[in-house]
Amino acid sequence: MSQAEERTLQPTRRGFLVTTAGLVATAGSAVRAGAAGAAQAKDAAGAPRRSKDQVESFWGKHQGGIVTPAQAHTYFASFDLETAKRDELVAMLRRWTSAAARMSTGLPAESLSQGAESAAVDTGDVVGVPPSRLTLTFGFGAGLFDKDGKDRYGLAGRRPEALVDMPTFAGDQLVAASTGGDLSVQACADDTQVAFHAVRQLARLASDVAQIRWVQTGFIADFGAKSTPRNLMGFKDGTGNLSVGDSAALDQFVWVGREGPAWMRGGSYLVVRRSRIALEHWDRMAVSFQEQTFGRHKLSGAPLGKKNEFDALDLELTDHDGNALILDNAHVRLANHASNDGARILRRSYSYNDGVNFTAERWPPWRQAMEYDAGLLFVCYQRDPRSGFIRIFDRMSKFDMMNQFVTNTGSGLFACPGGAAEGEFIGQQLFEGA
Numbered sequence: 001m002s003q004a005e006e007r008t009l010q011p012t013r014r015g016f017l018v019t020t021a022g023l024v025a026t027a028g029s030a031v032r033a034g035a036a037g038a039a040q041a042k043d044a045a046g047a048p049r050r051s052k053d054q055v056e057s058f059w060g061k062h063q064g065g066i067v068t069p070a071q072a073h074t075y076f077a078s079f080d081l082e083t084a085k086r087d088e089l090v091a092m093l094r095r096w097t098s099a100a101a102r103m104s105t106g107l108p109a110e111s112l113s114q115g116a117e118s119a120a121v122d123t124g125d126v127v128g129v130p131p132s133r134l135t136l137t138f139g140f141g142a143g144l145f146d147k148d149g150k151d152r153y154g155l156a157g158r159r160p161e162a163l164v165d166m167p168t169f170a171g172d173q174l175v176a177a178s179t180g181g182d183l184s185v186q187a188c189a190d191d192t193q194v195a196f197h198a199v200r201q202l203a204r205l206a207s208d209v210a211q212i213r214w215v216q217t218g219f220i221a222d223f224g225a226k227s228t229p230r231n232l233m234g235f236k237d238g239t240g241n242l243s244v245g246d247s248a249a250l251d252q253f254v255w256v257g258r259e260g261p262a263w264m265r266g267g268s269y270l271v272v273r274r275s276r277i278a279l280e281h282w283d284r285m286a287v288s289f290q291e292q293t294f295g296r297h298k299l300s301g302a303p304l305g306k307k308n309e310f311d312a313l314d315l316e317l318t319d320h321d322g323n324a325l326i327l328d329n330a331h332v333r334l335a336n337h338a339s340n341d342g343a344r345i346l347r348r349s350y351s352y353n354d355g356v357n358f359t360a361e362r363w364p365p366w367r368q369a370m371e372y373d374a375g376l377l378f379v380c381y382q383r384d385p386r387s388g389f390i391r392i393f394d395r396m397s398k399f400d401m402m403n404q405f406v407t408n409t410g411s412g413l414f415a416c417p418g419g420a421a422e423g424e425f426i427g428q429q430l431f432e433g434a
């Protein structure tokens with residue numbers, strides 16, 4: 001091979017950029033074509049659960065990723081703020097907002113047509129992959145307002161009352177390495193690399209202003225648009241959830257209204273919990289016991305005593321001896337709004353699977369073995385965590401039959417501001433005039 005031939009085969013940085021720019025242009029037209037295709041699919045079959053070609057709009061009254069029909073994958077990340085300068089924080093939020101808006105349409109985080117000599121901002125690893133319904137949902141933790149008694153950004157007086165310090169719940173085994181954080185970013189997409197790519201670009205754009213504290217990936221298998229997905233315990237998960245089509249219920253239970261500060265209106269509070277499930281132990285239980293644990297049938301998802309998945313839960317039903325069909329400590333009884341002064345939350349959880357590690361079981365014969373570190377990344381949104389998650393989980397954490405299989409190892413509470421209008425940055429109103 002001649003030297004000239006060799007040179008043409010060696011990818012130069014400029015060559016890479018030109019190539020990727022070409023691919024971006026191609027991806028851009030695919031986005032437009034895909035959006036039209038997806039609109040047709042929607043008309044035909046209701047809200048599609050997953051589509052690689054569809055774009056979820058970034059701008060609007062509410063942030064994406066809350067009532068968006070759940071995508072197949074998530075990459076949740078919590079960040080610690082490293083800077084003491086408010087200006088640097090604001091500049092980062094501006095960069096994040098613009099990158100998030102671009103990436104949700106399938107574009108790179110920042111324009112790739114920069115000088116060939118500087119490192120590209122976008123890593124380029126999803127160039128050519130459709131937008132995959134990417135959403136990015138941003139949240140503010142208590143540490144933004146007040147960290148170890150320090151008001152780093154002059155925001156302490158603006159901390160919403162509802163952004164409480166999370167109480168310690170019965171059985172919590174939280175580890176610092178997957179708990180808390182000053183900022184949260186939840187990427188959701190129908191492609192796992194698209195979700196990872198998005199957080200990776202934001203972390204790069206954060207530079208020294210913020211650093212990743214912990215992350216958690218998650219997934220939901222494809223059960224088809226019309227079926228409720230099953231979690232790793234084999235049960236349909238989401239049947240009794242709030243409907244994202246019920247705007248009155250969302251206004252009542254999910255979106256912050258006039259009771260909150262202006263920057264939180266149209267926003268919501270995110271509670272995230274990393275719940276490890278002792279799958280090996282669960283899998284040894286009789287199906288009837290599993291059904292009593294939840295208060296629902298495993299295959300159909302119907303409440304105990306009923307036939308169909310969406311039949312109403314009847315907590316009064318008894319067997320011929322007068323015993324409750326749905327036990328006092330069954331998960332759905334403890335979780336149901338009738339047991340919690342009407343409290344409701346919007347659940348948006350993902351299964352997770354982080355390999356295996358050496359674990360001592362808590363039950364006879366106290367087996368010690370390599371066990372799955374797998375379970376649920378429990379995610380829920382609510383108007384106020386005090387009357388939402390905390391209200392429900394306080395009793396649930398003490399009495400739920402399911403707890404014997406679940407260990408909560410991570411937790412976070414974040415105030416997710418309302419959505420941004422084009423040209424604004426996420427949380428802008430919090431910083432204006434404070």
Ligand code: HEM
Binds near residue numbers: 241294331336
């Ligand atoms: C490992 C953790 C968890 C698992 C595997 C799990 C699983 C389930 C399943 C299978 C159902 C029945 C189907 C459905 O209605 O979706 C359900 C219902 C529910 N869960 Fe959970 N859950 C977990 C944690 C939690 C937590 C921490 C909360 C809130 C504090 C919660 C709140 C609810 C609510 C509100 C319902 C609906 C109850 C009703 O029918 O009214 N869950 N969960």
